[in-house]
Amino acid sequence: MVRFVVRWVPVGVLLVVALVLLALSTRWAAFDELRYGKGVMGRTVPDDSVVVTAPLDRDQPRHGDVVLFRTEPWDGKRNGVFVMRVIGLGGDEVGCCAKDGSIYVNGHPIAEDYLRSDGPGGVHTPFAAQVPDDHVYLAGDWRNHSRDSRSGDLGPVPRSAVVARVVGVRTEDGVVPVPTTSAFADAGFPASPPVDLDSGAPLRWASLSLAGAAVLWFAAGFALARRRDRSGEPAGERSTRDS
Numbered sequence: 001m002v003r004f005v006v007r008w009v010p011v012g013v014l015l016v017v018a019l020v021l022l023a024l025s026t027r028w029a030a031f032d033e034l035r036y037g038k039g040v041m042g043r044t045v046p047d048d049s050v051v052v053t054a055p056l057d058r059d060q061p062r063h064g065d066v067v068l069f070r071t072e073p074w075d076g077k078r079n080g081v082f083v084m085r086v087i088g089l090g091g092d093e094v095g096c097c098a099k100d101g102s103i104y105v106n107g108h109p110i111a112e113d114y115l116r117s118d119g120p121g122g123v124h125t126p127f128a129a130q131v132p133d134d135h136v137y138l139a140g141d142w143r144n145h146s147r148d149s150r151s152g153d154l155g156p157v158p159r160s161a162v163v164a165r166v167v168g169v170r171t172e173d174g175v176v177p178v179p180t181t182s183a184f185a186d187a188g189f190p191a192s193p194p195v196d197l198d199s200g201a202p203l204r205w206a207s208l209s210l211a212g213a214a215v216l217w218f219a220a221g222f223a224l225a226r227r228r229d230r231s232g233e234p235a236g237e238r239s240t241r242d243s
Contacts, residue, residue: 033170034068036083040140040148041066042116044178045083045169052168052175054195061086061136061159062192063105063184066166069138069157083166084148085114088129088137090159095128108187114179116142125150134159167195 031052038047061067065086072080088094098109101124117123123143127150131137135156140146168175185191
């Protein structure tokens with residue numbers, strides 16, 4: 001009984017710990033994926049992409065975040081799931097245009113380096129709004145083609161409708177991070193920290209290492225048991241006698 005415990009219990013323990021770490025690695029990453037059809041995000045999130053999303057922290061969303069939000073279908077859309085960028089939070093005064101032609105938030109001009117400006121219409125179409133408390137003001141990066149919070153049939157969106165932050169786009173070569181911008185940080189607004197798209201990797205490597213150790217332990221114990229069965233006595237006793 002003692003030999004059984006010494007030989008096989010560690011294998012079970014290693015496998016259990018490996019499975020726990022593997023489960024934690026998946027939970028730790030906490031990413032989700034969603035098919036994104038035709039939208040208004042230009043080069044930031046191309047049409048017909050699979051977007052990778054991360055849960056929002058307590059202080060998110062923040063200015064400049066690309067977010068996934070849900071609302072009632074509008075503007076002829078078949079569903080109520082959309083991807084846009086946060087350009088204003090509750091209490092902000094947002095509008096266009098500042099003296100240099102850019103949007104402004106609370107009087108601060110924002111140099112939007114992520115905009116796609118081709119197509120009909122104008123990036124610098126004037127608008128002005130006071131964002132209600134517990135709401136966000138959203139706009140597409142392809143501003144000429146975007147029907148967003150500037151439109152009367154959407155307007156500012158309740159903060160509770162924002163369900164995730166879009167942090168990556170899946171491609172054939174893996175996940176490409178959504179480009180970050182310093183536009184709002186340069187104007188003095190707090191920015192959300194970068195997201196590690198492979199944050200569960202250390203735990204996965206640890207789980208694989210433990211699983212490998214369990215396999216080696218099992219193989220060594222099995223080989224020792226076969227050797228003992230062939231000799232009819234414990235290998236340790238025979239080696240002591242032969243010496």
